Amino acid sequence: xxxxxxxxxxxxxxxxxxxxxxxxxxxxxxxxxxxxxxxxxxxxxxxxxxxxxxxxxxxxxxxxxxxxxxxxxxxxxxxxxxxxxxxxxxxxxxxxxxxxxxxxxxxxxxxxxxxxxxxxxxxxxxxxxxxxxxxxxxxxxxxxxxxxxxxxxxxxxxxxxxxxxxxxxxxxxxxxxxxxxxxxxxxxxxxxxxxxxxxxxxxxxxxxxxxxxxxxxxxxxxxxxxxxxxxxxxxxxxxxxxxxxxxxxxxxxxxxxxxxxxxxxxxxxxxxxxxxxxxxxxxxxxxxxxxxxxxxxxxxxxxxxxxxxxxxxxxxxxxxxxxxxxxxxxxxxxxxxxxxxxxxxxxxxxxxxxxxxxxxxxxxxxxxxxxxxxxxxxxxxxxxxxxxxxxxxxxxxxxxxxxx
Amino acid sequence: xxxxxxxxxxxxxxxxxxxxxxxxxxxxxxxxxxxxxxxxxxxxxxxxxxxxxxxxxxxxxxxxxxxxxxxxxxxxxxxxxxxxxxxxxxxxxxxxxxxxxxxxxxxxxxxxxxxxxxxxxxxxxxxxxxxxxxxxxxxxxxxxxxxxxxxxxxxxxxxxxxxxxxxxxxxxxxxxxxxxxxxxxxxxxxxxxxxxxxxxxxxxxxxxxxxxxxxxxxxxxxxxxx
Numbered sequence: 023x024x025x026x027x028x029x030x031x032x033x034x035x036x037x038x039x040x041x042x043x044x045x046x047x048x049x050x051x052x053x054x055x056x057x058x059x060x061x062x063x064x065x066x067x068x069x070x071x072x073x074x075x076x077x078x079x080x081x082x083x084x085x086x087x088x089x090x091x092x093x094x095x096x097x098x099x100x101x102x103x104x105x106x107x108x109x110x111x112x113x114x115x116x117x118x119x120x121x122x123x124x125x126x127x128x129x130x131x132x133x134x135x136x137x138x139x140x141x142x143x144x145x146x147x148x149x150x151x152x153x154x155x156x157x158x159x160x161x162x163x164x165x166x167x168x169x170x171x172x173x174x175x176x177x178x179x180x181x182x183x184x185x186x187x188x189x190x191x192x193x194x195x196x197x198x199x200x201x202x203x204x205x206x207x208x209x210x211x212x213x214x215x216x217x218x219x220x221x222x223x224x225x226x227x228x229x230x231x232x233x234x235x236x237x238x239x240x241x242x243x244x245x246x247x248x249x250x251x252x253x254x255x256x257x258x259x260x261x262x263x264x265x266x267x268x269x270x271x272x273x274x275x276x277x278x279x280x281x282x283x284x285x286x287x288x289x290x291x292x293x294x295x296x297x298x299x300x301x302x303x304x305x306x307x308x309x310x311x312x313x314x315x316x317x318x319x320x321x322x323x324x325x326x327x328x329x330x331x332x333x334x335x336x337x338x339x340x341x342x343x344x345x346x347x348x349x350x351x352x353x354x355x356x357x358x359x360x361x362x363x364x365x366x367x368x369x370x371x372x373x374x375x376x377x378x379x380x381x382x383x384x385x386x387x388x389x390x391x392x393x394x395x396x397x398x399x400x401x402x403x404x405x406x407x408x409x410x411x412x413x414x415x416x417x418x419x420x421x422x423x424x425x426x
Numbered sequence: 427x428x429x430x431x432x433x434x435x436x437x438x439x440x441x442x443x444x445x446x447x448x449x450x451x452x453x454x455x456x457x458x459x460x461x462x463x464x465x466x467x468x469x470x471x472x473x474x475x476x477x478x479x480x481x482x483x484x485x486x487x488x489x490x491x492x493x494x495x496x497x498x499x500x501x502x503x504x505x506x507x508x509x510x511x512x513x514x515x516x517x518x519x520x521x522x523x524x525x526x527x528x529x530x531x532x533x534x535x536x537x538x539x540x541x542x543x544x545x546x547x548x549x550x551x552x553x554x555x556x557x558x559x560x561x562x563x564x565x566x567x568x569x570x571x572x573x574x575x576x577x578x579x580x581x582x583x584x585x586x587x588x589x590x591x592x593x594x595x596x597x598x599x600x601x602x603x604x605x606x607x608x609x610x611x612x613x614x615x616x617x618x619x620x621x622x623x624x625x626x627x628x629x630x631x632x633x634x635x636x637x638x639x640x641x642x643x644x645x646x647x648x649x650x651x652x
Contacts, residue, residue: 174580395438
């Protein structure tokens with residue numbers, strides 16, 4: 023299951039980064055491994071809860087826990103089947119959509135339409151509509167700010183060096199603030215709000231420091247802005263953005279780990295919780311770490327085996343995505359996903375990223391966007407919900423037939 | 427087997443590079459006129475014919491590029507600039523190639539002889555016209571940077587300055603045209619009448635070449651104004 027996530031989802035999430043060729047394949051893999059784990063462990067709690075308890079009331083099944091186990095197994099199997107099928111067909115489906123669709127399908131078929139917490143579901147649905155839009159607006163604004171402060175000026179290189187720290191700081195802040203506010207307490211550490219914020223700011227400064235160091239290492243000649251043509255200055259500025267990109271890639275994978283991995287292992291956690299409590303359905307918010315670990319390992323292995331080929335092919339493709347564009351799109355998407363995670367809403371990282379890319383396109387940043395492809399992508403997301411639901415219902419009845 | 431995430435297909439082929447390739451071919455047509463006119467002045471018609479064929483060949487290639495670009499601008503493509511503007515620019519560029527081919531064709535077809543009284547000035551005139559085409563090419567090659575800067579800021583003013591420069595070059599050709607016509611008028615009685623007619627025509631066409639180069643700049647200016 024999580025293997026499919028790694029193969030399809032994580033590769034999608036890395037697409038802008040790889041498309042801009044800001045980082046090498048090896049760097050991408052290292053980032054993916056570290057931050058996928060970090061995201062899932064540090065910030066993933068809330069979403070799993072929504073998946074496990076938010077969509078329908080599991081207590082309705084307290085008399086027949088085995089039904090819940092079959093159901094969750096069916097959800098997992100349906101998710102895997104659909105993900106594999108989609109990967110094979112080349113559809114960029116999102117694991118989030120699949121899982122939610124599957125769970126709804128299970129709840130409706132096993133208990134009834136009323137069992138589904140439709141308020142929660144409509145909230146999730148609304149967030150699916152709004153998350154790409156928010157990401158698009160954010161990306162649009164971010165790109166305009168890059169244009170205004172750096173690329174549109176007479177001395178883009180000088181300004182890039184001057185303003186890069188601010189962007190770095192923002193990346194660090196967005197990532198760390200959600201982690202310390204939400205994630206740490208999930209791990210059992212409770213911090214006062216002010217100390218959380220202090221830690222977040224420290225992390226942001228750390229990001230700033232490391233980033234500045236890396237930019238210094240580029241040894242750019244910024245001293246003679248008149249000497250260089252705009253053309254060479256643009257090239258040099260893009261190299262700075264490539265460094266920034268390194269950090270936003272981390273943020274994006276982190277966000278992906280925090281939301282999507284948590285979604286994928288949600289049903290698994292439900293099953294384990296029933297098994298651990300000897301057949302009783304207990305609402306506990308603790309996610310066994312080994313499940314998360316397993317989930318992450320699956321994602322990473324899937325990414326290494328399959329997603330790697332994806333990014334390798336992309337390396338050869340000609341895209342018009344420069345690091346500055348990729349930076350704006352990725353940061354916007356990462357921020358949106360991380361924010362959604364904090365509020366416990368399961369959004370799709372892929373979907374958000376597509377929204378963000380559109381946002382940069384609207385700011386006249388990208389040479390050409392294929393609207394037909396984008397429409398197809400959105401269509402495949404809509405199909406995913408009923409497909410996941412239907413597959414789950416089939417598997418669920420199959421299990422009941424086999425084991426009863 | 428190619429495994430690509432469909433996400434990557436979001437990024438369509440940018441039309442800017444094909445546009446520049448077309449401009450490159452177009453300019454090559456115009457530039458070849460300078461070598462061609464040297465061959466004509468040297469009365470070397472074998473060489474001139476070869477060059478004329480080369481120009482016609484380049485013009486064909488440019489036509490092909492133009493067709494390709496038009497075919498690869500489907501409606502579903504979301505571009506940072508209006509599609510109509512791109513199509514206008516490529517049409518304007520194409521006219522430069524067409525005119526270059528016509529000029530070479532007419533001179534070769536009639537084996538035109540330029541009277542010594544106007545020959546040096548005519549060459550300078552042609553050089554100026556080709557310079558206008560070169561400036562148009564350089565403007566088109568700034569499109570990369572324009573996209574990089576998101577069509578805003580100081581890169582725009584840089585390109586606008588280049589377009590002003592282009593207008594200036596075109597204006598110079600206008601001035602030379604007036605002088606060269608006056609000079610031709612003085613000696614036209616000594617030239618066979620039909621030859622004189624066609625000399626006037628060629629002078630007109632060389633002026634058109636610069637006009638069309640200017641039009642490329644004008645179209646780009648329009649694009650920037652939106």
